Amino acid sequence: MPAVARPSPATAPRADNRLPLILDAAAGFFADKGYGYTSMRDIAGAAGMLPGSLYYHFASKEELLVAVYAEGVRRIKAAVAPALARDGDPWERLEQVCAAHLAALLEDSDYGQVVVRVRPDDAPVVAAQLVALRDEYERTFSQAVAGLPLPPRTDRRALRLMLLGALNWSQTWYRTGKESPQSLARRFVRLLRDPLES
Amino acid sequence: MPAVARPSPATAPRADNRLPLILDAAAGFFADKGYGYTSMRDIAGAAGMLPGSLYYHFASKEELLVAVYAEGVRRIKAAVAPALARDGDPWERLEQVCAAHLAALLEDSDYGQVVVRVRPDDAPVVAAQLVALRDEYERTFSQAVAGLPLPPRTDRRALRLMLLGALNWSQTWYRTGKESPQSLARRFVRLLRDPLES
DNA sequence: CAGCATACCAAACAACTGTTTGTTTTGGGA
DNA sequence: TCCCAAAACAAACAGTTGTTTGGTATGCTG
Numbered sequence: 271m272p273a274v275a276r277p278s279p280a281t282a283p284r285a286d287n288r289l290p291l292i293l294d295a296a297a298g299f300f301a302d303k304g305y306g307y308t309s310m311r312d313i314a315g316a317a318g319m320l321p322g323s324l325y326y327h328f329a330s331k332e333e334l335l336v337a338v339y340a341e342g343v344r345r346i347k348a349a350v351a352p353a354l355a356r357d358g359d360p361w362e363r364l365e366q367v368c369a370a371h372l373a374a375l376l377e378d379s380d381y382g383q384v385v386v387r388v389r390p391d392d393a394p395v396v397a398a399q400l401v402a403l404r405d406e407y408e409r410t411f412s413q414a415v416a417g418l419p420l421p422p423r424t425d426r427r428a429l430r431l432m433l434l435g436a437l438n439w440s441q442t443w444y445r446t447g448k449e450s451p452q453s454l455a456r457r458f459v460r461l462l463r464d465p466l467e468s
Numbered sequence: 469m470p471a472v473a474r475p476s477p478a479t480a481p482r483a484d485n486r487l488p489l490i491l492d493a494a495a496g497f498f499a500d501k502g503y504g505y506t507s508m509r510d511i512a513g514a515a516g517m518l519p520g521s522l523y524y525h526f527a528s529k530e531e532l533l534v535a536v537y538a539e540g541v542r543r544i545k546a547a548v549a550p551a552l553a554r555d556g557d558p559w560e561r562l563e564q565v566c567a568a569h570l571a572a573l574l575e576d577s578d579y580g581q582v583v584v585r586v587r588p589d590d591a592p593v594v595a596a597q598l599v600a601l602r603d604e605y606e607r608t609f610s611q612a613v614a615g616l617p618l619p620p621r622t623d624r625r626a627l628r629l630m631l632l633g634a635l636n637w638s639q640t641w642y643r644t645g646k647e648s649p650q651s652l653a654r655r656f657v658r659l660l661r662d663p664l665e666s
Numbered sequence: 667c668a669g670c671a672t673a674c675c676a677a678a679c680a681a682c683t684g685t686t687t688g689t690t691t692t693g694g695g696a
Numbered sequence: 697t698c699c700c701a702a703a704a705c706a707a708a709c710a711g712t713t714g715t716t717t718g719g720t721a722t723g724c725t726g
Contacts, residue, residue, distance in 0.1 A: 284693055284702055306504045307590070310684060322686075323704050331684065361665070389640075392505070420664055428655040429664075435637030436630040442587075443629065457626040465663030466618055466627075467559070482672055482723055508714060520716075521674050529714065668726090675720070683712065690705065696698085 289327050291317040294380075297338045301380035305335055305392045332393040336400065339388065342381035343403045347410055349374040349382070354410070360417040365459040367414040371437055372451035376444050386438050408434065433458065487525050489515040492578075495536045499578035503533055503586045530591040534598065537586065540579035541601045545608055547572040547580070552608070558615040563657040565612040569635055570649035574642050584636050606632065631656065 283289075295316035299308040310331055314321040328334040353366035374382035385407070390400035408430075415430045436458055444454075481487075493514035497506040508529055512519040526532040551564035572580035583605070588598035606628075613628045634656055642652075 286693070287703075304504070304587070304590070306502070309682075311682085319703095320705060320707095321684085322706080322708095325685070326703060389502070392502070418664075421662075424664065425655055425659070428652075429659055431638070431641065432630075432634040432656050432659055435635075435640075436633035438640075439633030439637045440629070442633075442636075454626075457623050458630050461623070461627055461630055462659060463665050464619075465665075466616075466622065467661050467663075484723070485673075507712075509712085517673095518675060518677095519714085520676080520678095523715070524673060670723105670725090672723080673721085675718105677717090677719105679714105679716075681713080681715105683710100685711105686709075687707090688705105689707105691703085693700105693702080695700095 288317060288319065292319075292324060292327060292334070293338055293341065296334055297342070297380035297384055300335065300338060300388060301383035305388045330395075332396045335388065335393050336396050338381060338384055339400055339403055342383075342385040343407050345379060346371065346374045346382050346385060347407055349378065350410060354414060360414075360419060361459065361463050364414045364418060365455050367411065368433065368437060368459060369452045369455035371411070372440065372455055375438070375441060376451055377446055383441065386441055429462070433462070486515060486517065490517075490522060490525060490532070491536055491539065494532055495540070495578035495582055498533065498536060498586060499581035503590045528593075530594045533586065533591050534594050536579060536582055537598055537601055540581075540583040541605050543577060544569065544572045544580050544583060545605055547576065548608060552612060558612075558617060559657065559661055562612045562616060563653050565609065566631070566635060566657060567650045567653035569609070570638065570653055573636070573639060574649055575644055581639065584639055627660070631660070 292313065296308070296313045298316065299312050303312075310321045310324055313334075314324055317324075324334070328337065350367050350370045353363065353370045356363060356366070375386045376383075385404065388400070390397040390404070393400065411434060412430055415426055415433070418426075418429075420426065420429075437455075440454065490511065494506070494511045496514065497510050501510075508519045508522055511532075512522055515522075522532070526535065548565050548568045551561065551568045554561060554564070573584045574581075583602065586598070588595040588602070591598065609632060610628055613624055613631070616624075616627075618624065618627075635653075638652065
């Protein structure tokens with residue numbers, strides 16, 4: 271079953287295919303206006319085509335969202351992967367993972383921002399797919415927390431939720447230029463790592 | 469200047485006024501469908517009146533949002549105030565403030581949820597007002613962090629952003645019944661307070 | 667009880683929404 | 697070069713959106 275619902279091609283796709291343009295345009299709008307506030311005409315216009323033409327590539331607006339969302343998850347995972355792979359101090363590793371995560375959803379590309387910004391419920395028909403995609407990434411993130419040498423009885427689930435929440439919510443207040451994702455990640459991890467009560 | 473734009477009343481409002489009904493209905497929809505996904509017809513229907521009638525009380529949908537949002541901030545502040553007022557261990561105080569904050573935006577009322585859920589940009593004309601309201605509350609929250617006995621050089625701003633982010637993001641994954649706001653607040657504050665590296 | 671502003675109804679408006687349908691262009695394999 | 701599917705156009709559809717306008721009922725004040 272193809273990810274994109276279209277008349278299954280008997281031959282190869284053509285070279286002048288504008289599908290990537292559509293995805294980029296959609297990601298751009300979804301990222302900074304939100305899903306519901308973006309019209310198919312917005313997207314078509316930015317991609318240099320007519321609204322109806324989008325339906326050759328996607329069966330519906332929601333299916334288009336799924337495609338963008340999936341690409342977003344793919345990119346965030348790819349951004350985090352190198353940091354996750356390296357060994358050494360687990361706290362250092364966590365910090366790098368957070369930095370990569372932040373960079374992906376604050377600066378790098380529109381696709382990453384979509385994953386954090388768009389609520390699955392906004393697209394009821396495909397909501398379950400979106401949640402599954404998000405969960406898929408969160409399992410990745412969990413590995414960074416799992417590697418930490420923590421005192422016994424420490425609530426690792428709460429730690430993960432807290433950290434991920436702080437990172438994702440930063441999209442609300444973060445303004446590019448003032449502080450890098452790198453240093454922000456450092457600050458957050460330090461607050462957890464270093465004892466605040468002496 | 470009245471908060472609500474309407475023909476400034478020469479006499480007192482009438483007793484059968486359905487304005488509170490409108491606000492409640494709007495808060496309900498804004499809280500669980502979002503601002504953009506709620507129509508004036510949704511609200512009017514739930515309040516038992518016709519769409520056009522809403523415009524007697526509010527000049528526009530955005531003004532209606534401002535009213536709901538302001539009430540939301542008022543309620544959160546009111547919920548947090550008692551915890552903030554008590555003296556004793558500052559960490560204990562912070563935990564109670566967080567618990568009250570969480571309760572307000574996860575369970576207590578729709579108004580509180582609106583403040584966290586609705587993005588100011590969704591209502592461009594009044595976005596500045598919404599941001600001002602949100603900032604107003606965050607200053608309140610800051611006091612709980614300011615009272616903490618922390619090691620010198622501790623980044624209190626980052627601490628505030630991290631904690632508030634974690635709390636607000638919980639709206640994304642929290643499911644009522646499984647865990648109380650109280651215990652969740654305890655977990656979060658503990659992670660900050662207790663040293664994680666031995 | 668008279669008068670009047672309050673509070674709402676009733677009906678429409680233009681603009682915009684996602685989507686469909688039939689038709690046309692065009693690139694690439696035979 | 698022929699041909700067919702890929703990819704897009706052109707134009708419309710029905711439904712929904714926020715909002716406006718003019719009329720009407722009704723609670724409160726004097």
